[in-house]
Amino acid sequence: MSLTSALALTYEGDFTLSNDKPFRLLSGEILPHVTLHYAIYGALNEARDNAILVPHALSGSARVADWWPQLFGENAIFDLAKDCVIGINLIGSCYGSTGPTSLNPATGKPYGRDFPLVSVKDNVRAQAELIRHLGINQLRVVIGGSIGGMQAMQWAIDFPEMVGHCVAVGSAPLSALALALNHLQRQAIFDNPTSGLSLARQIAMISYKSAELFAERYGRHPNRNGEDPHRSLSERYNVGGYLNYQGEIFTRRFDPDAYLIITKLMDNFDPQLGYATLSAALSRITARVLLIGIESDWLFPPEDVEALATQMKAAKVAVEYAKLITTHGHDGFLAEPEQFVPAVRKFLQA
Amino acid sequence: MSLTSALALTYEGDFTLSNDKPFRLLSGEILPHVTLHYAIYGALNEARDNAILVPHALSGSARVADWWPQLFGENAIFDLAKDCVIGINLIGSCYGSTGPTSLNPATGKPYGRDFPLVSVKDNVRAQAELIRHLGINQLRVVIGGSIGGMQAMQWAIDFPEMVGHCVAVGSAPLSALALALNHLQRQAIFDNPTSGLSLARQIAMISYKSAELFAERYGRHPNRNGEDPHRSLSERYNVGGYLNYQGEIFTRRFDPDAYLIITKLMDNFDPQLGYATLSAALSRITARVLLIGIESDWLFPPEDVEALATQMKAAKVAVEYAKLITTHGHDGFLAEPEQFVPAVRKFLQA
Numbered sequence: 001m002s003l004t005s006a007l008a009l010t011y012e013g014d015f016t017l018s019n020d021k022p023f024r025l026l027s028g029e030i031l032p033h034v035t036l037h038y039a040i041y042g043a044l045n046e047a048r049d050n051a052i053l054v055p056h057a058l059s060g061s062a063r064v065a066d067w068w069p070q071l072f073g074e075n076a077i078f079d080l081a082k083d084c085v086i087g088i089n090l091i092g093s094c095y096g097s098t099g100p101t102s103l104n105p106a107t108g109k110p111y112g113r114d115f116p117l118v119s120v121k122d123n124v125r126a127q128a129e130l131i132r133h134l135g136i137n138q139l140r141v142v143i144g145g146s147i148g149g150m151q152a153m154q155w156a157i158d159f160p161e162m163v164g165h166c167v168a169v170g171s172a173p174l175s176a177l178a179l180a181l182n183h184l185q186r187q188a189i190f191d192n193p194t195s196g197l198s199l200a201r202q203i204a205m206i207s208y209k210s211a212e213l214f215a216e217r218y219g220r221h222p223n224r225n226g227e228d229p230h231r232s233l234s235e236r237y238n239v240g241g242y243l244n245y246q247g248e249i250f251t252r253r254f255d256p257d258a259y260l261i262i263t264k265l266m267d268n269f270d271p272q273l274g275y276a277t278l279s280a281a282l283s284r285i286t287a288r289v290l291l292i293g294i295e296s297d298w299l300f301p302p303e304d305v306e307a308l309a310t311q312m313k314a315a316k317v318a319v320e321y322a323k324l325i326t327t328h329g330h331d332g333f334l335a336e337p338e339q340f341v342p343a344v345r346k347f348l349q350a
Numbered sequence: 351m352s353l354t355s356a357l358a359l360t361y362e363g364d365f366t367l368s369n370d371k372p373f374r375l376l377s378g379e380i381l382p383h384v385t386l387h388y389a390i391y392g393a394l395n396e397a398r399d400n401a402i403l404v405p406h407a408l409s410g411s412a413r414v415a416d417w418w419p420q421l422f423g424e425n426a427i428f429d430l431a432k433d434c435v436i437g438i439n440l441i442g443s444c445y446g447s448t449g450p451t452s453l454n455p456a457t458g459k460p461y462g463r464d465f466p467l468v469s470v471k472d473n474v475r476a477q478a479e480l481i482r483h484l485g486i487n488q489l490r491v492v493i494g495g496s497i498g499g500m501q502a503m504q505w506a507i508d509f510p511e512m513v514g515h516c517v518a519v520g521s522a523p524l525s526a527l528a529l530a531l532n533h534l535q536r537q538a539i540f541d542n543p544t545s546g547l548s549l550a551r552q553i554a555m556i557s558y559k560s561a562e563l564f565a566e567r568y569g570r571h572p573n574r575n576g577e578d579p580h581r582s583l584s585e586r587y588n589v590g591g592y593l594n595y596q597g598e599i600f601t602r603r604f605d606p607d608a609y610l611i612i613t614k615l616m617d618n619f620d621p622q623l624g625y626a627t628l629s630a631a632l633s634r635i636t637a638r639v640l641l642i643g644i645e646s647d648w649l650f651p652p653e654d655v656e657a658l659a660t661q662m663k664a665a666k667v668a669v670e671y672a673k674l675i676t677t678h679g680h681d682g683f684l685a686e687p688e689q690f691v692p693a694v695r696k697f698l699q700a
Contacts, residue, residue, distance in 0.1 A: 026580065027580060027581055027582070028581070113583075117580065117581065117582060117583065119580070173570065174570070175561060175564070175565055175570075176561070176564035176565050176567070176568040176569055176570065176587075176588075176589045177556065177561040177564045177565070177589075179568075179570065179587045179589050179590065180552075180556050180564065180568075180589045180590065180593055181556065183586065183587070183589065183590035183593060184549060184552050184553055184556070184593065186583070187549055187552070187594075188538065188541075188549060191538075191541070191542055191545045191546070191549065192541055192542060195541045196541070199534060199537055199538060199541065199549075202530075202534050202537070203534055203553065206527065206530050206531065206534070211525060211526070211527040211648065211651070214525070214526035214527045214530065215525055215526050215527070217526070218526040218529075218530075219526055220523065220524070220525075220526065220529065220620070229614070229617060229618060230376065230377060230467065230469070230618050231377055231378070231467065232377070232467060233463075233467065233536070233610055233611075233614060236533065237526075237529045237533070237617065238526075239526045239527075239529050239530045239533065240529065240530065240533035243530055243533060243534065244537075260583055261583075264579070264583055267579060267587065268579060268580050270570070298561065298648075301561070
């Protein structure tokens with residue numbers, strides 16, 4: 001099967017929850033109308049037991065093959081000859097599902113800054129309705145990185161009967177440092193939506209990579225095109241030019257209010273939410289679980305991922321922990337499939 | 351000697367360089383007029399060989415005892431019964447020396463954003479003129495942390511005959527990650543001077559502390575006063591409240607343009623500047639040197655400080671390297687004198 005046909009979308013469209021029944025959020029607020037935008041690659045088999053759900057991270061979308069193409073292929077993780085891969089855009093995002101750019105029925109204008117807080121738990125509950133609508137009783141695998149991993153774990157906790165395998169990479173409740181980084185990114189956007197979104201993305205890019213990778217790639221080299229940082233305030237080192245470019249292209253594709261909502265969703269992920277104790281939450285899990293830490297990830301340190309695996313083990317979950325050895329930092333789950341793919345394949349084939 | 355009298359200023363005043371002869375900067379630009387604001391604690395002895403110069407870090411001032419009081423005392427590092435401690439405000443800062451808040455003679459208005467780039471090397475050259483003016487041929491010690499350490503090392507390189515001992519803690523040429531952090535801080539100020547200065551300070555505060563310290567102090571606790579981060583965008587975790595407060599109080603005491611100039615000075619520190627090779631620069635040093643890395647410092651990783659010590663050793667410098675074991679991160683040199691003071695005392699008494 002060629003890569004092109006392997007990555008061809010089978011279906012892309014919208015699903016409206018519960019015939020417009022208001023959707024009550026964990027924050028206490030209500031969304032009068034929720035649409036999920038989703039994408040399907042490959043096809044469901046007759047038994048409908050070959051579905052793999054791939055929730056996305058902060059800036060991703062339902063179109064899994066757009067941002068995780070390395071996982072598609074006969075010898076990768078998603079073999080479309082056998083697997084049916086489903087992506088669903090997060091509520092609160094700006095790639096098709098209801099979010100801040102959607103029209104607020106109460107005003108007839110986009111929600112913008114008035115969009116209510118949405119949680120990982122809210123999203124997973126909405127996704128479960130779509131999955132049932134597709135006639136799927138159990139997802140063979142839910143797999144994601146970062147916020148995608150949070151959703152995978154939340155799925156395994158809230159809908160244990162619907163998840164066969166759960167794989168989360170570079171994912172755990174945020175540390176105080178990660179909460180701080182998100183807080184500052186939102187503050188940049190509060191101060192000025194457009195330039196703030198660029199700055200927020202640049203702060204985030206720092207946290208997605210490692211100091212070692214930055215040193216290798218950029219060192220103390222001046223920016224290309226002859227800029228001399230010793231000459232004037234505006235002349236940059238190479239790493240500054242790289243970050244500015246990343247910030248600029250991001251503002252062309254992402255909505256500042258969606259960024260606020262999704263970073264807050266990321267902050268608020270906590271497996272215990274809605275249960276008496278963390279152990280009570282984790283002990284609901286019946287899926288086989290693989291948690292993967294990334295060695296140079298300082299946004300989601302591998303120690304935090306391993307600690308979560310230990311807590312799952314204590315709650316009698318069939319959990320395995322693995323670590324990717326890479327200098328790519330948090331982005332390692334996207335940038336370096338060489339270790340990730342075999343680790344997941346081994347887990348799924350066991 | 352009581353702490354109060356020990357910390358009493360002997361003198362605080364201004365020194366104008368070279369009777370207003372224009373001061374040519376490394377950037378190629380010229381400052382028509384340079385004033386250095388300085389402070390003296392204790393007194394020079396007759397031989398004028400008991401002077402300790404204490405250059406300050408980013409937001410410090412000539413008033414050493416205001417920001418490094420833990421170093422004063424009979425059993426600390428600065429014993430004013432014997433030592434004469436001198437602080438000099440950086441050119442480009444906003445605490446008395448010529449900087450962006452000074453009047454530009456060409457316009458009669460404050461320089462503001464037009465203030466030229468100033469380097470560590472420029473500052474040290476100006477400081478040397480003041481030190482000679484005070485009748486001091488050799489400083490017994492030059493000691494500083496962070497940008498203060500950069501100045502201490504630059505002193506030892508550019509004016510070897512004038513430095514007996516050089517102590518630099520948490521100081522090395524900036525890594526790509528640190529260059530990135532400064533770049534984003536300046537960008538916040540470019541976007542909006544006041545809220546940007548607050549945001550810049552908050553980004554910096556993250557880099558001054560360690561993830562471990564943040565986890566211990568703030569964890570995932572909601573902000574005090576009943577804020578619930580699960581309820582609305584504006585409600586914060588504790589670490590967010592802490593950072594906002596730090597940003598706010600900083601805008602009351604610091605100038606945004608001075609912040610631009612001094613972070614750029616920090617970026618541009620490079621011991622090799624003005625010499626053919628790094629080795630040629632370092633081999634000029636005749637002072638005994640102590641470089642101290644801070645274990646949890648990710649702004650100036652101890653590995654970078656140790657690498658600089660190794661390079662000095664290769665250039666036949668009498669250098670020692672020590673490491674502070676602390677979770678305080680870069681701020682460890684201010685926050686934890688318990689290890690720092692004995693390490694420096696031992697070095698100076700050897």
